[in-house]
Amino acid sequence: MGNTTYLHSTDTIVALATAAGKGAISVIRLSGPQAISICNAIFSGKNLLEQPSHTIHFGTIRDGARVVDEVLVSLFVAPHSYTTENVVEISCHGSDYIVQEIIKLILQKGARLAQAGEFTKRAFLNGKFDLTQAEAVADLIAADSSKAHEVAIKQMRGGFSVEIKALRAQLIHFASLIELELDFGEEDVEFADRAALENLVHHLQNLIRNLLQSFTLGNVLKNGVATVIVGKPNAGKSTLLNVLLNEEKAIVSDTPGTTRDFIEDEISIEGILFRFIDTAGLRETQDKVEAMGVERSRQKIEEAALVIYLFDVNELTPADLATELAALNVPDKPLLAVANKVDLAADLEVAAYQAIAPVLFIAAADKIGITELKQHLLRAVNQGDLTTGANTIVTNLRHYASLEQTYQALDAVLQGLANGTTGDFLASDIRRALYALGEITGDITTDDLLENIFSKFCIGK
Structure with missing residues (x-):
C-alpha cells in the first residue's frame, strides 16, 4: 500500500505529547x-469551532x-497540520493528575488513545512526507549530539529521499521500455538501449556503493562511538575517564584492581558522541570478583568500535608495549595507544615507543595532552566529508538492507545483459531493484513494515 491511496481516519486519537512526569507544563x-x-x-x-487555524486560545x-485546569489550546485546522487532519494541542499545567483528568474527559467524548507513533504514521499515510522523513522524526527526537541532529534534520527535510527517488526515477524509465518490449514479444523489437541501460546500472551501483559505505559513519553519528x-591496573584509566568526562565518575586509587566492573558514560566531542567505557585492569588475578571484571573487559573490547590502550610509560618498556598490543589482538577496529604519566618520566624514549606503534603521550592527572587525544579520537572514527554537509549519510539499518538488495538486483541486471538474457528476466530483476x-x-509498503517502524516511536509522536 502506498501513501497516496490512504483515506483519512474516521476516529480521533489523543496522547500526551510531552514527557510523562511532573513539570511546568504538559x-x-x-x-x-x-x-x-x-x-x-x-x-x-471562545467557540473553537469558529476559530481559524494556527491560533491559540x-x-x-x-x-x-x-474546573480541571486553565489551559492554552492551539488549533491546526485540516489540512494545515502535522497529520493533515484537524489537530488540537492543549497546554496544561504539568501535573500527572491534571493530564489524566483531561485525557479521561477527551476519551469520554469519543476519542481513543493513540498507538505508538500514530501521529507520525498518519502524517506519512496522508502524504505529508515519505517514510525516510518519518523515520528521521524519531532520529531527531533521539539525537544526542550536534552531528546526529544535523543528519536527522537533513533527512527529515527530504535530503535522503530526493537522492533515492532520483535513482528510482532513472530506473523506472528503462523498466517501462523493457515492459513495452514484452507487449511486442512476437515482433522481436528492442525499445530499451542495452548499452545505455548497462551504463545506467553501473552509474546507479556507484551511487549506491557510496551510500552503503557511508553507513559506518552514519551509525557512529546516530548511536555514538563505543570507546x-x-x-x-594503575595505568590511569579511571583518571583519564574522569578527565574526559570532567567529573569524578570513576574511583581513583593507587591500589591495583580497584575497578572491578566497567564504568560507562558519554560526551560529545565536536558534535560526535563518544560512549567511554572504563574497564577493569587486564591482568591475571586470583580474586574471583576482579577476574569477572577482567573477563567483562575483554567482552567490552569485542563490542567496542574504538579501543584506547592506556599504559604507564614508567612501567612499560617499548618491548613490553609490543607484547601487550599483540596480546590485545584487535585488528578489525581502530586501536589508539596512549602513554600516560609522562610528567613522571625521567628519560622518555619517544622514538623507541613510536617504532612499535603510533603512540600519544599524555599526563591524565594534569590534563596534559587531553586536547590532542580528543583530536586523535575524531580522526580515528573518520568523519569523512560530513563536515561539509555535502554528502548523504545513511544512518538507518533498514535503509542499508534495502540498498544492499537494490545493489544485488542491479548485479543480476548486469549479468543478464552480459549473457543476453531475454527482456522478461531483465524486467524481473529491475522490478526487484525498484521494489527495494x-x-x-x-512508495512500496506493507502493514508489517509500517508496524515495525512506527511501534518504536513514542506514543505522543
Whole structure:
C-alpha cells in the first residue's frame, strides 16, 4: 500500500505529547476529524469551532461545572497540520493528575488513545512526507549530539529521499521500455538501449556503493562511538575517564584492581558522541570478583568500535608495549595507544615507543595532552566529508538492507545483459531493484513494515 491511496481516519486519537512526569507544563495532542469539536465540548472560552487555524486560545477545561485546569489550546485546522487532519494541542499545567483528568474527559467524548507513533504514521499515510522523513522524526527526537541532529534534520527535510527517488526515477524509465518490449514479444523489437541501460546500472551501483559505505559513519553519528579504555591496573584509566568526562565518575586509587566492573558514560566531542567505557585492569588475578571484571573487559573490547590502550610509560618498556598490543589482538577496529604519566618520566624514549606503534603521550592527572587525544579520537572514527554537509549519510539499518538488495538486483541486471538474457528476466530483476528502493521511501509498503517502524516511536509522536 502506498501513501497516496490512504483515506483519512474516521476516529480521533489523543496522547500526551510531552514527557510523562511532573513539570511546568504538559501538552496533550489530539488528531482526527472530531479533534476540535471534542476539545470544544470540554473547553470554556471562545467557540473553537469558529476559530481559524494556527491560533491559540486561553480558557479552562471543565468537567461539568468543575474546573480541571486553565489551559492554552492551539488549533491546526485540516489540512494545515502535522497529520493533515484537524489537530488540537492543549497546554496544561504539568501535573500527572491534571493530564489524566483531561485525557479521561477527551476519551469520554469519543476519542481513543493513540498507538505508538500514530501521529507520525498518519502524517506519512496522508502524504505529508515519505517514510525516510518519518523515520528521521524519531532520529531527531533521539539525537544526542550536534552531528546526529544535523543528519536527522537533513533527512527529515527530504535530503535522503530526493537522492533515492532520483535513482528510482532513472530506473523506472528503462523498466517501462523493457515492459513495452514484452507487449511486442512476437515482433522481436528492442525499445530499451542495452548499452545505455548497462551504463545506467553501473552509474546507479556507484551511487549506491557510496551510500552503503557511508553507513559506518552514519551509525557512529546516530548511536555514538563505543570507546573502551583498557590497560593494566594503575595505568590511569579511571583518571583519564574522569578527565574526559570532567567529573569524578570513576574511583581513583593507587591500589591495583580497584575497578572491578566497567564504568560507562558519554560526551560529545565536536558534535560526535563518544560512549567511554572504563574497564577493569587486564591482568591475571586470583580474586574471583576482579577476574569477572577482567573477563567483562575483554567482552567490552569485542563490542567496542574504538579501543584506547592506556599504559604507564614508567612501567612499560617499548618491548613490553609490543607484547601487550599483540596480546590485545584487535585488528578489525581502530586501536589508539596512549602513554600516560609522562610528567613522571625521567628519560622518555619517544622514538623507541613510536617504532612499535603510533603512540600519544599524555599526563591524565594534569590534563596534559587531553586536547590532542580528543583530536586523535575524531580522526580515528573518520568523519569523512560530513563536515561539509555535502554528502548523504545513511544512518538507518533498514535503509542499508534495502540498498544492499537494490545493489544485488542491479548485479543480476548486469549479468543478464552480459549473457543476453531475454527482456522478461531483465524486467524481473529491475522490478526487484525498484521494489527495494521503493521500500526505503515508502512508495512500496506493507502493514508489517509500517508496524515495525512506527511501534518504536513514542506514543505522543
